[in-house]
Amino acid sequence: MSKCLLKADVRYLVALLALLGIITLFLILAPMKDVFLLPRTKYGLVFDAGSTHTALYIYQWPADKENDTGIVNQVETCAVPGPGISSYADNPALAGASLKPCLDKAMTIIPAKLQRDTPTYLGATAGMRLLREQNSTKAEQVFAEVVKAIRQYPVDFRGAQILTGNEEGSFGWITVNYLLETLVKFSFAEKWEHPQATEVLGALDLGGASTQITFQPGGTIEDKNTSVLFRLYGTNYSLYTHSYLCYGQTQALKMLLAALREGSSSPQRILHPCYPKGYQENITTTDLYDSPCVPAPSTPSTAQVLTVTGTGDPVACRTAIQKLFNFTCGAHRTCGFNGIYQPPVQGQFFAFSGFYYTFHFLNLTGQQSLGHVNSTIWAFCNTTWKELVENFPEEKERLHMYCSFAVYILTLLLDGYKFDEHTWSSIHFSRKVANTDVGWTLGYMLNLTNMIPSETPQQGIALQRSMWMAATVTLFIMLFLCFWLFTAICHQRKLVSYETF
Template identity: 35%
Template sequence: MGREELFLTFSFSSGFQESNVKTFCSKNILAILGFSSIIAVIALLAVGLTQNKALPENVKYGIVLDAGSSHTSLYIYKWPAEKENDTGVVHQVEECRVKGPGISKFVQKVNEIGIYLTDCMERAREVIPRSQHQETPVYLGATAGMRLLRMESEELADRVLDVVERSLSNYPFDFQGARIITGQEEGAYGWITINYLLGKFSQVSSNEILRDPCFHPGYKKVVNVSDLYKTPCTKRFEMTLPFQQFEIQGIGNYQQCHQRILELFNTSYCPYSQCAFNGIFLPPLQGDFGAFSAFYFVMKFLNLTSEKVSQEKVTEMMKKFCAQPWEEIKTSYAGVKEKYLSEYCFSGTYILSLLLQGYHFTADSWEHIHFIGKIQGSDAGWTLGYMLNLTNMIPAEQPLSTPLSHSTYVFLMVLFSLVLFTVAIIGLLIFHKPSYFWKDMV
């Protein structure tokens, strides 16, 4: 075989091997790509099905037993775990009436209480999913029958409750205790139930408006609920509301504002012969009275400080002022800050309510009230009295004494007066008769 033939044979062999390698690689790549595609499709289907799978119902359950005087009823409630405004949207899903009388009738047969509650508690097992048994709270509230039993014998009432608690604790629920609720609590909880079911609470999450008679008609202001409880006086009344803000809308009604303010004065209790309010002693109203500081500034703004204005006239003018539209008030008093301007209706009404109903001033004694800003150039307020009181508490020091005694002072004054008189006489003689003076000297 020649060199040319050998070269051709080698070239053909090499090309054939290269072709086989390419074919093998192509098949493997196609297989890998196909397998990857199948895996990707399966994964997409799995993810899609998992993501769109119906979620299990995320709810909570609760059980309340109403142990009344004539019978006991068990109620099962259900609500979404996601609360609205921090309050569970609760629905009743089951009611089971326990056969037999109220639990107070078992005072002489407490060993039967467990059997007495069995049927309804077993019904609760069936209604509530097993997976939620341990996290379902159970409460028992005893009302009139047990209240009467406790009045007769607290020991017997506690004995009945102890057996009830032991019986309910045997079930797989989260028992929270049994207690006797007061008549006031029963009424309050009933009020909550009625207003909740009528949708009154939710109507407050959608319409957070407070119509206030102590502000002028047309006045509006948005208030943060948290701002209501920032002062020490209101902190103890803090409560959770289903909204963060509310809007005040003024209606400008003096009489309604007056009635609201009177609710602040407790006049139902007086341990003395006569009281102002809140059990504070009030002496007879005699003589003249000076009203200063805020009393003066508010009444001065309202142009009611004149002693010639009667109490009836003051009240009538306050009614008219409060009823004026807010836009009209702002125009009439353009130079006054709105924060202060908006509160004069309330402040004036409060002062009148305090003086008339709080301190019991009448139309006649009103004439003895003097609204005072200054007296002899000094502001009528607490600061001067405060200083006077403190200076009275400072120990008095010894008065400063003169350097000389009185007798020494008189003697020296006479002596030097005589010397001065003598010098003056001699001077006059020298001035008028100098020759006579020098002749004598010679």
């Protein structure tokens, strides 16, 4: 073909090939270049509708990162006024109205142009689980009102639900390990990576109506009802998790009070060994027996006023609290309490919510020894009400309950979850990590928005390969067309030469 080409044709061919080379090079290098755009921010809202109160958590993250999974930060927390939504069973409209001050606050934080793209969730825990057991119709009415209230705001509302106990424990575990970067870590190369040789931490949660324990055991989980499997960023996690309904600190101490009344010589007068000496209060039987956790006596009676008097006896307090549990394991070789299977605790643990707040008040969140913890609690429980009020005037509303809370936590962790003097040091009492509250809400949002994918994203690699293939095919086609074009030109010139001849 080259013999029939003129010099001009050769120049055209060279120019065309150069152009094809530039185009191909651009296609190859394009996916390797960073595209600089203005940073985008996304927001997320999660209501934690607990048994005693509701809180709104406002999260944000940079959306220009890989798979829209930039590091999540907590922007703000808003405490919803009033009690938990389950308390509005007889007036459900108030449950919805109670959420509005915090929603209004969120609208001042999230830019208006981003509000309609803000995923919003409400998760209810043990308080609503108990109400559903007690009266499912009232539970549905409360939920209908909170949904109606949230839908009045310009957000991407994705639903309200009652979490199971295992979900509550599992999402708390995800939150802990996400914040501590044991699941995924954002590298200097601005990519999420699974950290190598990093152990995950267990999660210990104590609410008002339930308590959860979640951890990765050393062996096989024998009871599948306590097993949950997560695949996060290409790594499988087989977790043990269990939630004990009625063993949150509020409900447990109601059970304690009912048990003390049952053992009292006078049903109207209760001597309480966990309350400080010199403290006295009146409660009604209606308030005491208002939960499925505390069944009313078999012989019903009209509402009565009960007088509760503190005796400040920590030994009797611990004995009374231990009677709330059944520590016999039955058919299980290893168990927690009440016959529930539990493998031996293993690894480090994060203890938050009620565990943290009580121990923080007693200044016991600094990894002190079990001996020091015991002596501190015993000394506090032996302090009279008069001395406590003088020392802690700002805590007067809950001050009489801290001995009960502390002894209950010790009993739950040591006798219930089977920590001992050797494993006690593995428990870290904490409220926040990196200015973000530890609890189930962040893990819940991360899971529902798929911000921790089950597999490592391969989108960038796939795109790069596809561009290479497109560039190669394009070059091949263009070269074929060039070859065909100049072959045709040569053939035409030969015919002209023959005709001239």
